[in-house]
Amino acid sequence: MPKRALVNHRPWLLAALIAAVAFYFLRDAPFPEAWLILVKGAAVAALAAYAYRRGVGNDSLILTLVMALSAAGDMAIELSLEAGGFAFFLSHLAAISLYLRHPRHHVTGSQKALAVALLLGTPLICWFLARDYGVALYGLSLGGMASTAWMSRFPRYRVGLGAVMFVISDFLIFSRLGPIDLGDLPHYLIWPLYFIGQFLIATGVTQVLRHELAEEDE
Template sequence: MRDRLSRALLVLFCAVSATHLVALAASIGWLDLVTKTLLMPSLAGWAATRRAPGLLVAGLLLSWLGDVALQFDGLFILGMGFFAAAHVCYVTLFVRRGAAAVMRGRWGFVAAYCVVWLGLVAVMWSGLGDLRVAVALYSLLLTATATLSVGLGPVVGLGGALFFVSDALLALRLADLPRPPGADLLVMITYLAAQWLIADGVTASRPALPPTADDDRVTTVDG
């Protein structure tokens, strides 16, 4: 029963994702809005049926709240706050799974992400206005997610990198800086791929370190 539900939710996520991207490319506003509200709940439901860590499910649901908030004028800071909370969940989960210990031997990745983060903040700073501090702090959390994701393997690492790319493209728009053609569509493609890769990679892997007693998880993940 659980396997059938898991497959159904995965099919739903894929179908809604494809429909959302088509709606976005065709500028079908109402369909864009409706499908966006279904994306992360379907992925979170799939993750839950796979006995995913509670912090992963929480991160996906907080991302959903962020998606919804960002659809409304005047709720940008709230939406950013939800996504910041999602990244706190991801960072905490990655650390508890031993990613920080793994990254002690991969300083090249750490240095590269830090340099890119500092460069982006410097380039965007003058165009962010009152959002400067909020964007800098949020992007630091995003960078922590991307960096630590490398410690959980190539699948989660790619997910973290795509999340970084997606939000960097959004930040360029905030700072009124040039973006590549079709940037809004690219934002969603990289975002959806990022969330899927993180969810799939985490649920398919075992912790690099033994779980702590206070590990907020649904149950032990099957390898």
């Protein structure tokens, strides 16, 4: 990576990692709630800044919107599950529009089957975990995001995997609302799964878009 890129862009990724780790360890400490909410939101907000500064074209603006809405959801969910869920619902719709703009042209039968399983299975599992139709409706947008990410031409082991990690983190959230008791597992895994998933999505999409721009300029 050119020196200028190191100076101008990687600090946003470093800031995202620092904020994510800080939130993970401060959330159980006697830390002021308002500041903790800001630290939490800063993690993915820094990914939004990375997508904006490092990205190119309208697709990067959509990715920036995806991350910005997610950061808003991270903060809002600390005050209201419904408000946070609505922000993430909008984020998923924006992500779906991005992935649909970049379909994968060669897809195997097993890959299509997994995409369908993500699309239909995610809302069903959400309902099973929470026994709430509003959560199931949200799950449809979540499954749509993961399904279209998996079927997009962005790298599956970064963007596709990141989307699936996002889905699993939400499953753990919804497990707290219904009859299934997973003990302390959700507390320890929700945030790492979610943030790493978002990190993979932001960097995976951005690097593909920049690589294509470099090829066009050659």
